[in-house]
Amino acid sequence: MGDINVKQNLEAILSSINKEAEKARRNPKDIKLVAVSKFHSEQSVIAALEAGQTLFGENRIQEAAAKFDKVREKYTEADLHIIGSLQRNKVKEAVRIATCIESVDRLELIKEIEKQCAKINKQIDILLEMHTGEESKAGFVNEEEMKKALAYCAEGNTPHIIPQGFMTMAPFTENEKSIRKSFIVLRQTAESLKKYFPQMDLNELSMGMSADYKTAISEGSTIVRIGTAIFGQRDYSFKS
Ligand SMILES: *Cc1c(COP(=O)(O)O)cnc(C)c1O
Numbered sequence: 012m013g014d015i016n017v018k019q020n021l022e023a024i025l026s027s028i029n030k031e032a033e034k035a036r037r038n039p040k041d042i043k044l045v046a047v048s049k050f051h052s053e054q055s056v057i058a059a060l061e062a063g064q065t066l067f068g069e070n071r072i073q074e075a076a077a078k079f080d081k082v083r084e085k086y087t088e089a090d091l092h093i094i095g096s097l098q099r100n101k102v103k104e105a106v107r108i109a110t111c112i113e114s115v116d117r118l119e120l121i122k123e124i125e126k127q128c129a130k131i132n133k134q135i136d137i138l139l140e141m142h143t144g145e146e147s148k149a150g151f152v153n154e155e156e157m158k159k160a161l162a163y164c165a166e167g168n169t170p171h172i173i174p175q176g177f178m179t180m181a182p183f184t185e186n187e188k189s190i191r192k193s194f195i196v197l198r199q200t201a202e203s204l205k206k207y208f209p210q211m212d213l214n215e216l217s218m219g220m221s222a223d224y225k226t227a228i229s230e231g232s233t234i235v236r237i238g239t240a241i242f243g244q245r246d247y248s249f250k251s
Pocket residue numbers: 047049070094095180219220221222236237238239240
């Protein structure tokens with residue numbers, strides 16, 4: 012851990028994102044970086060904040076709450092997205108600590124997010140996670156289910172929720188073709204769903220991690236979620 016230079020890694024990633032954006036003839040400003048700090052310490056998060064990174068991603072609610080409650084005592088700008096599968100009983104805490112839940116994978120979760128946000132009078136962004144090929148079962152399995160979820164929001168049932176777009180995880184493979192295919196499926200599904208809900212701004216495509224963000228950017232990603240390439244290997248014995 013001691014030899015990981017978070018600031019240097021961040022600079023390298025940001026410049027690489029710029030380069031990939033240019034290659035794809037895209038504006039680098041249209042690509043946000045979520046620094047995924049799961050299994051990394053509060054000190055790692057602070058190192059990133061000191062280097063100017065304000066947006067973070069976590070997937071375990073208890074760990075995230077402990078870490079970010081502490082970090083925010085000093086760094087009020089620390090912004091957090093939840094990116095991991097979310098159990099119903101964790102939603103209350105999740106909406107307290109995050110500004111976006113990227114991993115919304117079922118309508119039931121939307122209902123619970125609305126309920127908990129209403130209680131604390133907070134609006135929150137969500138992305139719908141789509142299962143496009145990774146081994147885990149997370150995510151909506153098809154466009155039809157996502158359409159139902161968005162329709163529920165469009166019908167005015169969720170005044171505290173702002174759907175912003177879509178998220179996916181590519182399969183864990185070296186095969187670039189199948190990774191790319193997964194990103195294309197998300198983009199095409201998004202394009203199709205946007206036609207049904209013109210009143211919504213469903214422009215975010217959260218796709219791309221340390222190993223595949225370049226491919227993701229070439230396929231239109233607007234949010235890349237990068238952990239290892241910034242913070243180093245995760246320490247799975249980490250306890251907050
Ligand atoms: C852990 C995680 C990431 C970051 O993965 P790296 O390979 O470390 O960049 C991105 N997205 C999700 C959903 C994750 O769980």
